[in-house]
Each structure stands twice: as structure tokens, then as C-alpha cells.
Amino acid sequence: MMPTREEWAVVLFTLRVAALGTAVILPLGVTAAALLTRSRGAARSLLETALSLPLVLPPTAVGLLLLDAFARRSALGSWLAALGIQVAFDWKGVVIATAVMSFPLLVRSALVAFEEVDPRLVGLARTLGCGPGEAFFRVTLPLAWRGVLAGTVLAFARALGEFGATVMLAGNIPGRTQTLALAIFHDTQTGRDDRARVLAGITALLAFAALWTAEALGRRRQRRRAA
Amino acid sequence: MISLDVELPLARFPLRVAARLSAGVTAVMGPSGAGKTSLLDAIAGLRQVARGRIAIEEDALVDTAAGLSLAPARRRVGYVPQEAGLFPHLSARDNVLFGARGRAAEAAHAIEALEIGHLLDRYPSSLSGGEKQRVALARALAIRPRLLLLDEPLAALDVGLRERIVPYLLRIRDEWSTPMLYVTHNVGEALALAGEVLLLEEGKVEAQGPPLSLLSTPGLSREARGGIENLLAGRVAAHDAQGGVTRVRLAGGLALSVPLSVDLALEAPITVAIRAEDVLVSTEPVRGLSARNVYEGVVRGIERGAADAALRCLVHPELPEWVARLTPAAVAELGVVPGSAVWLAVKSHSVQVVSTGTGRPGAARV
Amino acid sequence: MRLPWTPLVALAALLGGGPPARGDEVTVFAAASLANVLGEIGKAFEAASGHHIAFNFGGSNDLARQIEAGAPADLFFSADQAQMDRLEKAGLVRPGQRADVLSNQLVVIVPASSTERLSGPADLAKLKRLALADPEAVPAGIYARRYLETVGLWPALHDRVVPTLDVRAALAAVESENVPAGIVYRTDAALSKRVRVAFEVPRASGPRIVYVLAPVGGAPTPAARALLAELRSARAARVYERHGFVVLAAH
Numbered sequence: 001m002m003p004t005r006e007e008w009a010v011v012l013f014t015l016r017v018a019a020l021g022t023a024v025i026l027p028l029g030v031t032a033a034a035l036l037t038r039s040r041g042a043a044r045s046l047l048e049t050a051l052s053l054p055l056v057l058p059p060t061a062v063g064l065l066l067l068d069a070f071a072r073r074s075a076l077g078s079w080l081a082a083l084g085i086q087v088a089f090d091w092k093g094v095v096i097a098t099a100v101m102s103f104p105l106l107v108r109s110a111l112v113a114f115e116e117v118d119p120r121l122v123g124l125a126r127t128l129g130c131g132p133g134e135a136f137f138r139v140t141l142p143l144a145w146r147g148v149l150a151g152t153v154l155a156f157a158r159a160l161g162e163f164g165a166t167v168m169l170a171g172n173i174p175g176r177t178q179t180l181a182l183a184i185f186h187d188t189q190t191g192r193d194d195r196a197r198v199l200a201g202i203t204a205l206l207a208f209a210a211l212w213t214a215e216a217l218g219r220r221r222q223r224r225r226a227a
Numbered sequence: 228m229i230s231l232d233v234e235l236p237l238a239r240f241p242l243r244v245a246a247r248l249s250a251g252v253t254a255v256m257g258p259s260g261a262g263k264t265s266l267l268d269a270i271a272g273l274r275q276v277a278r279g280r281i282a283i284e285e286d287a288l289v290d291t292a293a294g295l296s297l298a299p300a301r302r303r304v305g306y307v308p309q310e311a312g313l314f315p316h317l318s319a320r321d322n323v324l325f326g327a328r329g330r331a332a333e334a335a336h337a338i339e340a341l342e343i344g345h346l347l348d349r350y351p352s353s354l355s356g357g358e359k360q361r362v363a364l365a366r367a368l369a370i371r372p373r374l375l376l377l378d379e380p381l382a383a384l385d386v387g388l389r390e391r392i393v394p395y396l397l398r399i400r401d402e403w404s405t406p407m408l409y410v411t412h413n414v415g416e417a418l419a420l421a422g423e424v425l426l427l428e429e430g431k432v433e434a435q436g437p438p439l440s441l442l443s444t445p446g447l448s449r450e451a452r453g454g455i456e457n458l459l460a461g462r463v464a465a466h467d468a469q470g471g472v473t474r475v476r477l478a479g480g481l482a483l484s485v486p487l488s489v490d491l492a493l494e495a496p497i498t499v500a501i502r503a504e505d506v507l508v509s510t511e512p513v514r515g516l517s518a519r520n521v522y523e524g525v526v527r528g529i530e531r532g533a534a535d536a537a538l539r540c541l542v543h544p545e546l547p548e549w550v551a552r553l554t555p556a557a558v559a560e561l562g563v564v565p566g567s568a569v570w571l572a573v574k575s576h577s578v579q580v581v582s583t584g585t586g587r588p589g590a591a592r593v
Numbered sequence: 594m595r596l597p598w599t600p601l602v603a604l605a606a607l608l609g610g611g612p613p614a615r616g617d618e619v620t621v622f623a624a625a626s627l628a629n630v631l632g633e634i635g636k637a638f639e640a641a642s643g644h645h646i647a648f649n650f651g652g653s654n655d656l657a658r659q660i661e662a663g664a665p666a667d668l669f670f671s672a673d674q675a676q677m678d679r680l681e682k683a684g685l686v687r688p689g690q691r692a693d694v695l696s697n698q699l700v701v702i703v704p705a706s707s708t709e710r711l712s713g714p715a716d717l718a719k720l721k722r723l724a725l726a727d728p729e730a731v732p733a734g735i736y737a738r739r740y741l742e743t744v745g746l747w748p749a750l751h752d753r754v755v756p757t758l759d760v761r762a763a764l765a766a767v768e769s770e771n772v773p774a775g776i777v778y779r780t781d782a783a784l785s786k787r788v789r790v791a792f793e794v795p796r797a798s799g800p801r802i803v804y805v806l807a808p809v810g811g812a813p814t815p816a817a818r819a820l821l822a823e824l825r826s827a828r829a830a831r832v833y834e835r836h837g838f839v840v841l842a843a844h
Contacts, residue, residue, distance in 0.1 A: 072770040088771040089722065089755045107793075121310060123273045126299035127306045128326030128370055138325075142316045172727075173754055189655060190730040 003198055011202055014179040017091060021099035022206050026152055027108055034136055035109035054165075055104040063168025066097060070169065076117035080084075086212075093170030098162040102155035109154060113147020114140050150217040161203065190204035229374065229406055233269055233279035233289075240432040240509040241277075242269075250406040254421035256440065261427040263410045267376045271298035271306050272410070283373050283406075285344035304407075307377045311359035313351040319362045320347035322406065326370040337368035340398055357388045359397060375399075375407040377574065388414075396420055402510065414442060414458070415581045417566075420500055439498065443547045447506055455502040455535075458581065459483070462494035463491045472519060472575050484575040489579075497503030498581045506551035506578035508538060509570045510561050518572040524549065526567045532554060540569055608687045616643035617816035620665055622656040623648060624672035624804065625759040626733065626778045628699065630836040631670070631824075638823050644816040652731040652759035666809045667817040670694075670824070672760075674731035677805040687811045693824060694825060695804035696839040698779040699736060699794035702771045704761040704787065711791035714798075724766040724775030732802075733760035736778040739800040764788065778802075785815040805839070817828065 001081075003011070020197040032051055039047060054062050070087040071077045080087060087093045117140045125135040170177040172186055179205045187196035229248040234241060242262040253264050268274040270281055272288070273294065281289040287489055288302050289295060306312075313322050323343075327334045338344055341361040351359060360380055367375060380396075381389040396432065400407065400420060411417055417438050418423055424441045427432040443458045461477040472484040473499055485499060513521045524542040536558045540550045549571055553561075563569060623631055628650045629698040635646045649666070650654065657676040659665050661683055669686070671677045680686040701717065703709050711717065726734035734756065741747040760777050767829040768787040775788075782790050806824060808817055823829060830840045 067769070067771075068281065088769075120308065121314060123268075123299070124306060124308065124312045125273075125314075125325070126273070127271050127302070127304060128366065129300045130326075132299070139314060166528055171757065173755055175752060187729075189652075189658070191654075191658070207644070210642065221251075 003202065006204075007195070007199060009175075010180055010183045010212045011179060011195075011206075012201065013069020013091075014160060014181075015206075017094045017179065018098060019200060021095045021102065021159050022106075022152060022156045024095065025099045025155060029103060029106035029111055029151070029153075029155070030148060032107045033114055034140075036107070036111050037114050038132065051107050052104045054101050059101060059164025060168055061160070062100060063097060063165035066165060066169045070096070079089075079195055088169060089171040089173060089177065091170070091177055094166050094179060097165040097169045098159040098179075101162050102158040102164050104152045105158055106155040110144070110148045113144035113151070114145065117143045146217050150214045153210055153214040153217065157207050158207055158215065160210065228284055229240060229408075229540055230280065231266075231270070232280045233266070233276045233281060235262075235265060235269055235276045235279075237265055237430060240430045242266060244427070244430075246425060246432055246435055248406070248425065249423060250404070250419045251422040252407045252409055255408055255422045255427060256412065256417060256431065256474040257427035259412075262430040264378055266427070267306070267378055267408060267410060270374070271304045271376055272297060272302050276278040284413055286373075290479050303370060303373045305370060305372030305375045306361070306364045307367050307375070307380050309379045310383050311351070311356075311363040313335075313354075313359055313362055313366075315351050317350075319335040319343065319349055319351070319354065319358075320363055322351070323347070323365045323369055326365060328508060330371060333371050334365070335370035340368075340402060341365045341395055355388075356384045357366070357392055359391060360384065362397065363397065368399065368405075372405055375403075375405050375409060377409045379410050379411070379412065380476070381411070389413075389519055389532065393419055394528045401454065414500065417442070419579055423439055454589035456503040456552075457506070457547075458498060459501070459546065460496065460498050461493050463493050463497055465493070466491075477543075477546060477561060479545035481522065481543055481546070482520075485578045485580060486575055488580065501549075501573055501577060501580045502580045503537060503552040506549060507572040508540075508551050508553060508557075508561065508563070509572065510563060510567065511570070513570045513572055516572055519575045520578070522549075524569055526563050526565050526569055528565055529558065529563070531558075538563065538569070540571060542571065557571050609635075616645060616812060618645045618647060618678050618818045619667045619670045619820050620649070621646045621670065622664070622666040623650055623659060623668075623670035623822070624653045624656075626672060626673045626781055626806070627670055628761070628831055629784060630780070630838065631784045633775075633836075634824065634829050634832050640819060641679045642816070642819055646820065646821065651725060654727075654732070654735075655759070655766045656729040659834070660809060667813060668806065668821060668824075670804060670806045671695075671808050672804055673735065674803055674805055675735070677807060680807075682804065685809055686807045690811065691805055691807040692805045692825060693841050694806045695833055696841055697802045697804070697837075698796065698839070699733075699740060699776055699792065699799050699802070700779045701774060701776055702764070702767050702782050702783050703774045704767055704789040705789050706770070707773065707789075709773060709791070713792060714746060717741075717746055717774075720747055720750070720753065720756050720774050722753050722772050723750060724757060724763040724772040726760040726777075727758065728754060728758040729756070731759055731764070733776075733778060737803055738793050740776070740798060741770075743798050743800075745781075783837050790792070804838075808843050813830065 036044060036047060065195065067088060069076055072081050089097060089170045122135050122139055126140045130138060161181055167182055168177060172178055179184065180199055184196045184199045187193065187199065228250065234243050243267050244266055257263055257264065265274060269276050276289055276291065278291045279289065280287060288297050290485055323338060341364055343358065343361050343365060344357055346354060346362065354362065360475055361558045370556045381392055384392065397420065409420060421438050424436060424438045426441065427434060439458060439460055459477055461475040461483065464474045464476040465488060466473050466489055469485065471487050473487050473491060475483045475485055476593050479481055483499065491497065524540040526538055527541050527548060528539040530537045536555050538553060539548045540551065542549055550569060632646060635648065639646060653673060654668065654672040655677040657679050661794060669680065674704060675692055678688060681688060701711055703711060725737045728734035728738040738747060742749055755766060755772050757766055760781055763775045764777050764781050764785060766772045768785055779793065782788055808821060813821065833840050
């Protein structure tokens with residue numbers, strides 16, 4: 001059973017919001033990972049745990065927290081409303097929910113990639129005149145880019161499948177906030193199980209492609225040691 | 228003048244080094260784990276000292292009493308690690324220019340001196356060991372460092388390659404007036420390059436002094452000497468092509484035959500090394516023996532260890548004591564005691580040329 | 594292997610323990626809008642009979658789907674005929690055992706703090722968003738859509754609808770002020786101080802709302818039959834009316 005125009009629209013919408021969400025968390029995630037490499041002890045444990053929370057909390061709990069944060073009554077919500085920006089029950093809510101849920105995956109992958117870079121190379125860069133920030137940009141980041149990219153693709157794959165937080169913050173509005181995952185749920189609710197299965201199949205294909213790419217990037221990643 | 232007064236906890240013992248080093252090349256030697264690399268790291272700013280002061284001339288890099296510890300970037304200390312440490316994602320040119328920041332002339336001088344101009348577009352993965360070391364040297368020189376730290380820069384190279392790099396190191400020593408701290412296990416390198424040796428053992432300065440006399444000092448641990456217990460200085464006297472030997476004139480007029488090396492210039496100064504295990508001892512004058520080098524001497528002392536015994540013998544007042552290693556059984560059989568007259572024999576092949584006056588080191592190494 | 598006995602025993606007690614079973618258990622799947630009223634009736638029934646009721650409230654479409662898929666329900670109390678028809682067609686409900694018990698009324702609500710003036714259907718047209726239980730599937734939403742179709746507003750409003758999982762979620766969306774208005778049952782609006790009724794959907798233009806009750810499976814247990822009887826009793830009728838439901842005449 002071939003997907004209809006409506007179904008393709010859902011696929012495209014899902015790809016777009018996942019891509020946008022991933023693009024938003026990329027600089028944030030790299031920064032967070034960079035900060036983590038420079039922190040130690042209690043501060044680091046605290047930061048790492050906080051950043052990893054969306055991985056282990058139920059997505060609906062995360063969604064609820066986001067809904068409270070962005071509700072029109074909240075400080076953030078009313079400020080956004082004054083600017084005419086709607087987050088709850090809107091496509092922007094989808095981007096935010098998927099971004100928050102996939103953020104920890106990106107941070108963790110980037111962190112591993114940064115820490116695989118030979119610390120002596122970073123030390124040498126420092127003796128050659130680089131401050132810590134410059135050494136990060138000129139040595140660590142260029143040597144870790146494959147790992148960061150693998151993490152990005154992983155985050156994208158997670159964003160494609162996000163449900164719990166999305167449905168809480170953005171609702172399941174066909175044509176407006178309905179991603180593939182939400183559409184599958186909605187179709188089963190309205191008795192269109194066949195259509196749900198088609199969408200599930202498409203989702204599986206997309207996820208497979210994304211994961212395979214991430215794995216391939218991971219395999220080609222050599223340990224970045226000194227030459 | 229480099230002043231060091233540092234204290235730094237290591238795995239098994241603390242590093243406690245207090246020394247004043249002259250400008251020029253100082254070889255830092257000692258057994259593995261003595262703290263040599265940690266000392267270099269502390270000077271470069273890659274490790275923090277617990278307490279102390281490090282200064283180049285009058286400029287302090289570290290002064291814990293004053294709460295001063297310059298960031299590595301501000302110390303202008305060049306570092307050449309054991310395996311070049313080139314940035315794999317940058318070309319040789321970008322490696323060299325990494326810290327140069329507009330000091331293009333400086334970089335150009337280093338590139339020319341190290342003869343790596345033709346390599347600049349290549350990437351580290353396609354360079355040989357020797358080429359990588361030269362690029363690493365140029366990279367360190369390009370920042371116009373006040374001090375150069377080299378951590379066993381030739382250790383990862385094979386013997387032939389090492390010999391080809393040393394001239395470059397000599398060029399750097401002679402053309403740049405930068406003081407150098409040169410960590411090595413290789414006695415030959417130390418003799419060829421260094422004006423002074425700093426000997427570290429278990430985190431402490433065991434000895435400091437000119438290379439030849441320091442390395443010949445009796446009582447200096449075997450490990451510290453790199454396993455070579457007899458170092459003799461002399462001059463090339465003659466080549467005997469038919470006999471297959473080159474004759475060396477040692478202090479005191481004694482003659483020593485070494486394997487023929489026609490490229491050694493006559494009258495050139497030369498340092499040779501003889502392993503204590505290679506010295507044969509006889510209680511009677513030696514006749515009809517294949518060894519070319521036989522000397523009469525007097526036993527001055529016997530040190531008995533668990534597995535062997537070392538005989539210290541005076542052959543000539545102008546030469547350091549010779550050390551011969553024998554099994555305890557042999558010592559017992561010979562019945563030697565301090566004061567006994569002995570004849571020492573060494574095959575010419577057992578004599579290694581460690582360094583020549585032109586600064587070319589031999590391969591003598593533990 | 595040394596086990597952490599104390600926490601394990603505590604966990605087992607927590608999971609395994611429960612009220613001692615004196616009577617039987619009756620499982621009731623009911624429309625979300627009935628949550629409060631059935632909760633009250635149910636508590637009284639449990640105290641009087643010693644039986645225990647397990648309620649599952651939700652959108653009637655979702656509940657019907659679960660029953661079709663084999664969920665163990667004794668009684669089904671649907672917010673519309675369509676869902677009951679669905680189960681009858683699947684052979685899970687006997688025609689003679691259905692009863693139309695209640696009716697309700699739709700109201701348009703706005704957040705209590707809202708200054709929005711909505712006095713009639715014409716005003717609805719200016720709304721940017723409107724919360725309804727999913728108009729494609731959930732009875733409350735379907736009723737609301739029929740009303741909007743009747744007053745000719747559906748074409749304009751249908752893509753401004755924020756569909757929710759059930760009618761209580763639509764209520765919550767308006768309570769949180771994330772959506773400016775919604776259409777829910779009068780009985781739901783009455784429960785919340787955080788919304789106010791802008792206007793009631795007149796019975797003339799509104800759809801006919803009917804809540805249908807039936808046992809599932811055709812052979813209800815004695816406890817289920819007892820509850821069934823209680824839910825259709827005069828005593829229950831007074832509770833329904835107090836909550837704002839319309840009690841249909843028994844046939």
C-alpha cells in the first residue's frame with residue numbers, strides 16, 4: 001500500500017522538525033560537551049546528570065515540565081505570547097520537545113569524541129601559544145568531528161521517533177503538529193490501523209537509515225592520536 | 228641561566244629538583260620513571276608543581292610563593308615530544324606555522340635549517356619518523372622559544388636515522404642561541420650535544436656536571452650510565468687498513484685498537500665505550516691471545532653483587548679506573564684481592580666509538 | 594549471592610499486598626466525562642455491597658478499541674451510540690442489554706481570566722484556536738463538530754481545532770490558557786473553577802447526546818449485574834442530576 005500525499009506530508013513535516021531541532025541542539029550540545037571536558041569532580045557529576053535527565057525520565061514527564069515552562073501563564077510563556085510566539089500546541093513546540101529529548105544523546109557522543117583526542121596534542125597546542133578555547137577549536141574539534149557527527153545523526157534519529165514529550169507540549173494536531181509517531185497513534189485511535197502500519201513502516205526505514213549512518217561514521221572514526 | 232626549584236608528587240616518589248642550568252644544551256638522563264618527562268612537563272606548564280620556582284634568566288614562569296604560574300601559552304617554551312606529536316589533521320606546513328602567528332621569518336629559518344621545505348604540503352601520516360621529528364622541531368622553533376625541551380626526540384627512530392638527525396640538532400644548538408633541555412638514554416647523544424648532564428634518579432638530582440667526567444664517575448649507578456661502565460677519551464692516531472683496525476691514543480699514551488673506521492680524521496678527538504662484561508681479566512701476563520688490547524693494571528677494589536662481581540682496576544693514573552665484571556666463581560678461582568696485579572684484555576670489536584670530535588655520535592646505547 | 598533482603602522484602606510487600614478481597618471485582622470502562630459522577634456512585638456502591646470497582650476512564654472510542662482488542666471490561670458506559678454499535682457489531686454486546694441512560698449538553702468555555710466575549714456561534718468564527726476532544730473519533734468532539742456543522746462554522750474552524758485525547762484534556766487545555774476556548778460538556782465545565790461558560794449550545798442546534806450503558810460479553814457476573822442495576826437506579830439518578838447530567842426516562 002503506497003503512502004498518499006497526506007502521508008508524505010506527515011513524513012516531510014517530521015523530517016523538517018527533526019532536522020530543525022537537531023540543528024538547534026548542535027551548537028548547544030557541542031558547547032555543553034566542551035564545558036564538561038573542562039569540569040571535574042562534583043561539578044562535573046552534577047552537570048552530566050542534569051544533562052542526561054531527558055534520557056531516563058519518562059518522555060511524558062519531560063513533556064509536562066516543558067508544558068509548564070512554556071504555558072501562557074508562565075513567565076517564559078507570557079513573554080513569548082507578548083512577542084506573538086506560540087509554543088504549546090504549535091510546530092515550535094514539536095521542535096522544542098524533540099530537541100530536548102535528543103539533546104543528551106548528542107552531548108554524550110560529543111563528549112566521548114572530545115575525550116578520545118590525545119590530551120598530549122592539546123597540551124602541545126597550549127605550549128605553542130593557544131589558550132584553552134583556541135586549543136579546543138584548532139585541535140580537539142577538528143579531530144573529533146566524526147564522533148560529533150555520529151552523535152548528531154543519532155540525535156536526529158531520536159528526534160524522528162519522539163512521542164511522549166511532543167504530544168504533551170504540542171498536541172496531536174493533524175497538519176500542524178502531527179509527526180509520524182503521533183500520526184501512527186492517531187490512526188489507531190480512529191480505527192485506521194492499516195494506514196498506521198504504513199506510517200510505522202516508513203518510520204522504521206528512516207530510523208534504520210539514520211542509525212546505519214551513525215554506525216558507519218563511528219566505525220570510520222580512528223582514535224585521534226598524535227601523528 | 229635556568230633556575231629550577233620544583234617539587235611535584237609523582238606516582239612512587241616526589242620529584243624534587245633544585246638546579247641551575249647554564250644556557251646551552253643540558254642532557255637530562257636517568258633511569259626510566261626517574262621523573263625526567265614530568266620535569267619537562269612542569270617547565271612547559273603542562274603539569275602544576277606543588278611548590279617551587281622556575282625561571283629563565285630573570286623571568287619567572289612559576290613562583291608558588293608569589294602565587295604565579297604562567298599559562299603554557301605565555302611561557303614561550305618549545306616542546307618536542309618523543310613521537311613528534313604532530314597534529315594529524317594539518318599539513319606539515321600548518322603544523323610548523325601553528326604557533327608562529329606572523330613570525331613567518333622565524334618559521335622560514337627553521338624550515339630551511341631542518342631542510343623540510345619539500346615536505347610542507349604533505350600530511351604527518353605520509354612522513355617518515357625522521358621527517359616527523361624535523362617538522363616537530365621546526366614547529367617548536369617557529370615560536371621563537373626562550374627554552375627548548377626535547378623528550379627523547381630520537382628514541383623512536385632506528386640507529387641509522389638517529390645519526391642523520393643529530394647534525395640538525397647540532398645546527399639548532401649552534402645557530403639558535405636557545406637553551407635546550409634534552410632528555411635521553413643515549414650516552415652518545417649526550418656526549419655529542421650536551422655541555423652539561425643532569426642525572427635524575429627517583430625524582431632527585433643524582434649528579435650534575437660535564438658529560439664525560441660525569442658518565443665516567445665511579446660509584447655512579449650502572450643504570451644511570453646507560454649500562455656503559457668504561458668511557459675513555461683519546462685521539463685518532465692511525466688507520467691500519469691491512470690489520471683492520473684504527474688505533475686510538477688514550478691519555479697516558481696507551482694505545483687502543485678499535486674496528487677500522489677510515490672516515491675518522493687523524494688527530495680528531497674521540498670517545499670510546501667498553502662494557503664491563505667485555506673486559507677479560509688474567510692474573511698472568513697474556514700471550515698468544517687474539518685480543519688486540521691488553522693492559523697491565525692493579526686491582527683497587529672488588530664489589531660483590533648477587534650474580535656477579537665488579538673489579539675496579541687502575542691501568543694508568545691519567546685514565547679513570549677500568550671496571551671488569553666477572554662471575555663470583557671466576558673471582559674466587561683467580562684469587563684476586565685489592566692490590567693484586569692483573570692483565571686486562573679487550574677485543575677491538577668490543578670497543579664502541581661513542582662520539583667523535585665532529586659531533587657525530589656512535590650507536591652506543593643501552 | 595548476597596541479596597539485599599530488606600529492600601526486596603519491602604518491594605514485594607508493596608507490590609503484592611492489597612486490600613483483602615471480600616467481594617468481587619467489577620471492571621467498568623466509562624467515558625471521561627463520567628469520571629466524577631461514577632466515582633461518587635461507585636464509592637457508595639462499594640461501601641454497601643463489599644464489591645470493588647476498577648474504573649478505566651477515557652475517550653469512548655479508545656475504550657471501545659481496547660475492549661475489541663480483548664481488554665477485560667465487565668461494563669461499558671459510552672458517551673455515544675456509535676461506539677456501542679461498534680461493540681455490538683463485534684459481537685461483544687447483546688442488543689437487548691443496551692440502555693440509554695443519560696444525556697448531556699455542550700457548552701463553549703473560555704479561561705476564567707479571559708476577557709474574550711463570546712455570546713453566540715458567530716463569535717466563534719474569530720477564534721484562532723479551539724480545543725475539542727478529537728472530532729474525528731471521540732464522542733464529545735464528534736458532537737461538537739456536528740454542532741459546528743449545523744451552524745455552518747465547521748469549514749472555517751476545522752483547521753483551527755486543537756484535538757485532544759478526550760474531553761477532559763480539552764478542558765485542561767482551556768484551563769491552562771494555552772487554548773483560548775473549547776467545547777466540552779456542561780458537566781465538565783461545572784467541575785472547574787479555572788474556566789467559565791461563555792455560552793451554552795442550544796438544544797435545538799446541538800446534537801442529541803446519549804450515554805449508553807451495557808454489560809460486555811453477555812453474561813455478566815452477579816457483582817456486575819448489581820452494579821448495572823445501581824447505575825440505573827433512582828438513587829443514582831439523583832446523583833447524575835446533581836452533577837448536571839440529564840437522566841433519560843427508563844424504558
